Amino acid sequence: MKAGSKFLNAVSAVALSAGVVSSGAGIAVLASAIAAEAAVVQRIDVRGAQRVGPEAVRSNLSIQPGRTFSNADIDESVKRLYATGFFSDVQISVSGGTLVVTVAENQLINQVVFNGNRKIKDDKLQGIVQTQGQGPYSDSLISADIQRIREAYSAIGRSDVEVTTQVVPVAEGRVNLAFVINEGERTKISSINFVGNRAYSDGRLAAVLQTKESGILSFLTRKDVYNEDKLRADEEALRQFYYNHGYADFRVISSEAVLNETGNEYTINITVDEGQRYRFGAVSVESTVDGIDGSELQGLLETREGQTYSARDIQKSMEAISRRVSSAGYPFARVVPRGDRNFETNTIGVTYLVDQGERAYVERIEVRGNTRTRDYVIRREFDISEGDAFNQETISRAKRRLEALGFFSAVNISTQAGSSPDRVVVIVDVQDQPTGSFGIGAGYSVGDGGLVLEASVEEKNFLGRGQFIRVAAGGGFDETQTYNFSFTEPYFLGYRLAAGFDVFKSSTSANSYYDYEEQGGTIRVTAPITEDLATTLRYTYKTLDYINDGAFGANGVAGGGDDRVADPYIDAITGSTWKQSILGHSIVYNTVDDRQNPHEGIYASFTHEYAGLGGDSEYYKAFVRARVFYTLSDEFDIVGSLAGSAGHVVALGDNLNVFDQFKIGGKEIRGFDNSGIGPRIGDDSIGGTTYFTASAEATFPLPLVPQDLGFRGAVFADAGTLYGSDLRSQSGVVGTDMSLRASVGAGVIWNSPFGALRVDYAVPVAKEDFDDTQEFRFSMANQF
Missing domain, CATH: 3.10.20.310 (membrane protein fhac)
Structure with a gap:
């Protein structure tokens, strides 16, 4: 065969x-x-x-x-x-x-189209589906694409979306594929209910969550979209809230979302067990690392005996110890807190145990979930990279930095075993959130009857690169115009240096004796010293024009008269362009827990400037401001704050110019116009050499208004003074003495989708006759 x-x-x-x-x-x-x-x-x-x-x-x-x-x-x-x-x-x-x-x-796909979609545009859907033109027709792939489209709509609150397909032959072996989408109605959240909470009201706990009940502004905020992962993140937010307010035994027993198909809305029920509230007992540090004395680390602790128990303070203490021990040459050192509960006194003693820890290295850092923010923006917030020694405190610090960026609605960092026993894979899961905002501000001067408006647009995460851009423009009935553009690169040349520039221009005809115009720019670099302390170096160059508006003659004399009250002043500043060249330096200390809705912490800054590197100004100027936040009532969410500021300028040449001096008003002491207090000639502010201000304020949720809407009330009292002037010898100057101004008032703060907005009504209770008042003030609620 x-x-x-x-x-x-x-x-x-x-x-x-x-x-x-x-x-x-x-x-x-x-x-x-x-x-x-x-x-x-x-x-x-x-x-x-x-x-x-x-x-x-x-x-x-x-x-x-x-x-x-x-x-x-x-x-x-x-x-x-x-x-x-x-x-x-x-x-x-x-x-x-x-x-x-x-x-x-298989048939070939000639073209993929989408029909019926309005809420999600074609270009975004093209990026979601894997079926593409000129590719093969695959039933399994199309089925998977339908599910992807449903998930995308579910993420924007349209869980009842219906997706079908239509196939149209166009040539032999080729077809057009259409995804036909019935978007349906948006799924809403009718209510969020809490069971088992005694220490805090439902409204207080709802304010902690990212998920919100549906309201009149939900179409802008999109915070009333149910998502299972988001609900898990809300559970963690509740735990951290309770853990940081003394409730170490807190548990989320259950959380569920019940869909009412008739109304197409969810009801979210969260059952909790608060447990007892604790304070810190005895706190100590023990070390088994050779050369590291535990008692020497005691001063690094944020936790103090007698204080309310706080997991956040424990974490900060662990990180501070870890940094000190690592810098001493022990990168694998581990800090473990050991708690000692005393149920009779409701205290928890904490002992921080410092040991060598296991030798482990970071095999890789894997970033997931970022649809907009680029990977490197997330990775650069870590002090470690692939191949470095693994340290849990460093991971916790990176998580806090990522959350502070404001780019993400949720940040979760976990670890898993690497390719060998001494290798660790770090998994970073994030959820991007909108980072752009539109702001409006306004002021109304009762004395001048002038309304000033400002609109601004800012983006904190420009093109997903983490860069900050702000554009603002303003104007008023008194022919005031302002323009500003700012840009900041937070990691200049790959280092943790925030470099940026500002360009500005403003002009006004509101002054009695002259028109004013200012334009210039600033370049700046900010470097961190510690997690809470940073320093900034800046250089500013600007030109200033004071133009006689015709109320005075060529020599500053009032038209048709012999009164030369303001003659020396007008002669001193008008008729030419003045230049300023200023080198400045600032140090900022910031421990505020939440920039938009602060409850605890300190914000303090010290700035000093030298003018004399060319230009027409020669002076040294120093000023300081600080604000302390403290929660007065956890149960009712009442937050108090105390603020103060001061400044002084001295001439290094013959004398100060009018534009070298300080001008303060409604931003520092509400109830007064901008530049509304201090030395002046006629109706025009000429500034002063020294100022002091102080303020006390309490904010609270507005009664009968759901906290989810972001409204808070405020009551406040402000006081201050601006005095002294190098122009005091000029004729007609008033207000150079140290007269105190004060005001009391109330306001409403709104954490709106456009940014934090604020309207205040303040009544001056101590003022001078020549001061300019401004009882109503509408502005961005920037407290720093």
Whole structure:
């Protein structure tokens, strides 16, 4: 018998015993495995590959002419051909010395279109689906795409979206595919209910959550969209809230979202067990690391005996100890807090144990979930990178930094085992959130009857690069105009240096004796000293024009009269362009817990400036301001704050110019106009050399208004003074003495979708006759 006949007989025998293997998809494979040394074909014949071509089929086979093959090779070849997506049916058989591969080609997609979509644009849907034009038609891929579209709509609160497809033939073997979308109504959240809470009201706890009840502004905020991952993040936010307010035993027993299909709205029920409230007992540090004395680390602790228990303070203490020990040459040092509960006194003693820890290295940092923010923006917030020693406190510090950016609605960092026992993979899961805002500000001067408006647009995460951009423009009925543009790169040249610039221009005709115009720019660099302390160096150059508006003659004399009250003043500043060249330096200390809605912490800054590097000004100026926040009532969410500021300027040349001196008013002492107090000539402020201000304020949720809307009330009292002037010898100057101004008032703060807005009404209770008042003030609620 010839070799070829033996081969065919062997194949036939195997075929009869094994039969034909097929699947529901129409796969038909002739099982043709025999002893490996006998299964050899001389050529491969491809049939049915009209569009794809025979070579494309052969390139996906694991079987080659002249080489042995087995059942496993046939299975692998079939899987490869199906994986291309180009075929709806694949059959492999042997005929003599030839391997016959018969395929039925899938239709090709000519174009993918979307119909019925309004809430999600075509370009975004194109990025979601994997079926693309010029690709194969695949039922399984299209089914997966339908699910992806549903998930995208669910993320914007449209869980009842319906997605179907339409296929339209356009040529032989080619079709147009349309995803037909019925977006349905937006799913809402009718209520968020809490069970088991005694220490805090439902409204107070609802303010902690990212998920909000549906309201009149929900179409802007989109915070009333139910998402299971978001609810898990809200559970963690509740835990951290309770842990940081003394409730170390707090638990979320259950959380559920119940959908009312009739109203297409969710009811969220969260059941909690608060437990007892604790204070810190005895606090100490113990070290088993050679050369590290625990008692020397005691001063780094944020936790103090008698204070309300706070997990955040424990974490900060651990990080401070870890940094000190690492800097001493122990990168693997581990800090573990050990708690000692005393149920009789409701205290928890804490001992921080410092040991060498296990040697572990970061294998890689994997970032997931960021759809807008670029990976490197997230990675640069870590003080470690691949290959560095793993340290849990460093990971916690990175998490806090990422949350402070304001780019993400949720940040979760976890770890998993790496490729070897001493390797760790760090997983960073984030959820992007909107970072742009539109702001408006306004002021109304009762004395002048002038309304000033300002509009601004800012983006904290420009193009997902973490860069800050702000554009603002303003104007008023008194012909005041202001323009500002700011840009900040937070990691200049790859270092943790925030470099940026500001360009500005302003002009006004509100002054009695002159028109004023100022324009210039600033370049600045900010470097961190510690997590809470930073320093900034800046250089500013600007030009100033004081133009006689015609109320005075060429020599500053009032038209048609002999009164020269303001003559020296006008002569001193008008008729030419003045220049200022200023080098400034600031130090800022900031421990405020939440910039938009602060409850605890200190914000303090000290700035000093030197003018004299060219230009027309020569002076040294120093000023300081600080604000302390403290929660007066956890239960009612009442937050108190005390603020103060002071400044002084001295001439380094012959004397100060009017534009070298301080001008203060409504921003520091509400109830007064900008530049509304202090030395002046007629109705015009000329500034002073020294000022002091103080303020006390309490904010609270507005009664009968859901806290989810972001409204808070405020009551306040302000006081201060601006005095002294190098122009005091000029005729007609008043207000150079240290007269105290004061005001009391109330306001409403709104954390709106456009940013934090604020309206205040203040009544001056101590003022001078020549002061300019401004009882109503509408502005951005920036407290720093």
